[in-house]
Amino acid sequence: MQFKAVKKNLESLHDKIVAPINKLNQNLIIVADGLLNYIPFAALIDKKSNYLLEKHNISYINSATLLQQLQAKKSNNGKLLAFAPSFNNSNLLELPNNLKEAKDCADYFKGQVLSHDNATLQNFNTKSTNYSILHLATHAVFNDEAPEFSFLAFTTKNKQNGYLYTKDLYNLKLNANLVTLSACESGIGDLKRGEGLLSLARGFYFSGAQSISSTLWKINDASSAVLMSGFYKNLSKGQPKDLALQQAKLTFVQQNKDNALSHPYYWSAFVISGNTEPLTSTHYWLWIIAGILLIVILGILLKKKNS
Numbered sequence: 001m002q003f004k005a006v007k008k009n010l011e012s013l014h015d016k017i018v019a020p021i022n023k024l025n026q027n028l029i030i031v032a033d034g035l036l037n038y039i040p041f042a043a044l045i046d047k048k049s050n051y052l053l054e055k056h057n058i059s060y061i062n063s064a065t066l067l068q069q070l071q072a073k074k075s076n077n078g079k080l081l082a083f084a085p086s087f088n089n090s091n092l093l094e095l096p097n098n099l100k101e102a103k104d105c106a107d108y109f110k111g112q113v114l115s116h117d118n119a120t121l122q123n124f125n126t127k128s129t130n131y132s133i134l135h136l137a138t139h140a141v142f143n144d145e146a147p148e149f150s151f152l153a154f155t156t157k158n159k160q161n162g163y164l165y166t167k168d169l170y171n172l173k174l175n176a177n178l179v180t181l182s183a184c185e186s187g188i189g190d191l192k193r194g195e196g197l198l199s200l201a202r203g204f205y206f207s208g209a210q211s212i213s214s215t216l217w218k219i220n221d222a223s224s225a226v227l228m229s230g231f232y233k234n235l236s237k238g239q240p241k242d243l244a245l246q247q248a249k250l251t252f253v254q255q256n257k258d259n260a261l262s263h264p265y266y267w268s269a270f271v272i273s274g275n276t277e278p279l280t281s282t283h284y285w286l287w288i289i290a291g292i293l294l295i296v297i298l299g300i301l302l303k304k305k306n307s
Contacts, residue, residue: 014044014052017044018041019046019047026055026056028041028057030059030061040268040269043264053250056246057245057246059273059276060271062205070210070275071275073208073210073275077175078110078132078280079109079131080112080134081127081130081133082106082114083113083134083135084098084137085162087156089155089157090156093139099115100225101137101224101229102137104228109236111131116155119138119155120155120157120162122160124164128176132177133279135180136179136182136183138154140152140215141153148165148167149167166200169206170206176208177211177275178235178279179212180213180228180231181212182215182224184217184219200214210275211276213245213270214273215270216271220266223261226252227248230247230252231244233248234247235278235280238278238280240276241275242272245270249268
């Protein structure tokens with residue numbers, strides 16, 4: 001769809017949903033209802049042609065009760081496990097940039113990247129509980145007739161099952177502070193009255209995840225790799241997750257302002273939900289500086305003592 005038509009719709013949505021609110025905080029937590037679950041609020045455009053993204057870091061949650069529960073969880077070892085499956089033994093297309101994406105994200109956190117024949121469902125089931133950051137650069141397939149059979153795809157090896165179905169997530173026990181589902185439509189699901197959106201992302205909450213980065217539509221493999229690298233870079237600096245994603249998107253838009261990649265399709269599909277507290281302490285540099293100063297002071301004292 002051409003940007004003029006998209007812009008008109010985004011402006012209309014802003015006028016109806018956001019404009020009537022007198023004052024908005026910089027941090028927006030959206031509890032969407034019904035079809036609003038499908039809207040990328042960061043891409044809404046005001047009368048000055050500014051994206052909502054430019055002034056607000058945005059996150060999502062199903063309910064205030066769930067947010068309180070997620071914020072109460074504190075387990076986090078800071079280790080990352082990333083998966084970049086291959087699909088030469090399946091009917092799914094290869095993702096040319098998923099391994100690069102996984103490796104780029106792993107540059108910012110200690111951990112492990114499992115790719116090709118190692119990126120199996122079996123390895124996910126056995127290893128995932130030992131990591132607080134799970135990054136899945138893969139395919140997600142949404143089943144609109146039977147949402148419980150929507151799945152994330154892993155490498156199929158020796159005829160083993162390579163699909164992690166939504167229904168299987170309810171039996172997992174994760175310790176993840178962040179699960180990133182860098183896959184098509186991983187945040188899309190079936191709307192149920194009184195229950196909200198039943199999606200792969202929702203399933204990970206039942207598995208124990210504190211926060212989830214997911215997508216609202218079919219994403220571009222190359223632009224996703226760039227966005228995710230920026231996201232993890234910002235996370236490694238101690239930024240809250242919603243701010244880290246906002247800044248990664250703004251950087252991406254700025255870098256591509258003169259080409260088609262600035263279109264909201266390429267950057268606004270990614271959303272963050274749940275507990276958006278930082279993965280790392282923002283004060284770690286203070287501890288490093290304090291340690292260096294202590295060593296210097298001890299060195300001076302020892303030098304004076306021996307002189």
